[in-house]
Amino acid sequence: MRWDEIRDVPCSVARALSVVGDRWTLLVLRDAFLRTRRFEDFQRQLGVTRHLLADRLRKLVAEGILERVRYQDRPARYEYRLTDKGRDLYPVIVALLQWGDRWMTDADGPPLRLRHKTCGHTLAAGLTCSSCGEAIEPRDVTAELAAAGSPQRP
Amino acid sequence: MRWDEIRDVPCSVARALSVVGDRWTLLVLRDAFLRTRRFEDFQRQLGVTRHLLADRLRKLVAEGILERVRYQDRPARYEYRLTDKGRDLYPVIVALLQWGDRWMTDADGPPLRLRHKTCGHTLAAGLTCSSCGEAIEPRDVTAELAAAGSPQRP
């Protein structure tokens, strides 16, 4: 199966990954959440080749995750801002951040802390069920088909 | 920057992606969370080439995310099971699933629902602050360096 076919797999995870499952794309979004907006800044901070960065930004704009906004004329210059669809990826980034903090840090510990302004604490995000408020464990979850039809997976 | 250097970037997101930021790896893990354990089953369900699947499973085992367990002798056969480190990736998969459900579904709606056994409701996971219990929004979070040293990012 080629990667451009993955989008048509009836699975929300696969479809999400068809857009953000690229090596660099999630790093671009990480920087976007840290308020990076401009081509040069993305390029410097990420160390990605300009070629690939241009391509990924184009695709993210085409998907409606970033929008290209003109911020000056003469010469025309554009910056890239998260859309609502893009901002909704925050839980993905935070989940990766916390997993990396826990399992991939070297002796120095996590290099950056997120602080929750609302309560002032260092952020430790948990996955909770919005119905009952309890923490979610894999073993407490069952998967079921929402509708009849061709075999489908999550 | 080559991808094998990304691991040394002082950023938990980058380090996490150095392990799971591959096109197929997160799909392998999705199936692992759905109790898939064997090579043939992964291959059939994912549609990935056997070559690549063997490579990804090897890497996930090397990273301690899956473990290779002998389940029969003569001939020796092994299956792949999530370790604690692997199970800890559940929030990443769930975050991708929910984003895909919301933004990438076609007319049929999400193909699969997760049910929270504990409360019986269809699972809608939220990102909550484990200190104050409130839902976390990007704008309520600030990033700060945990320690002095070379320039670091989340």
Added chain:
DNA sequence: ACGTATTAGTTCCGATTCAGAACGCAAGCC
């Protein structure tokens, strides 16, 4: 007028990775 800087890309080429299909091997079953 001329050279330098800024910002946002594009072009080119050799190296790496990937998809698809075939092949290997160990054992069980008929």
Added chain:
DNA sequence: GGCTTGCGTTCTGAATCGGAACTAATACGT
């Protein structure tokens, strides 16, 4: 013996990537 199951490996052409140089529009300094 020949077919099947399970788990990989090997091979080849195609696609993608990394690194560096190049283009373009405009401002700015002298």
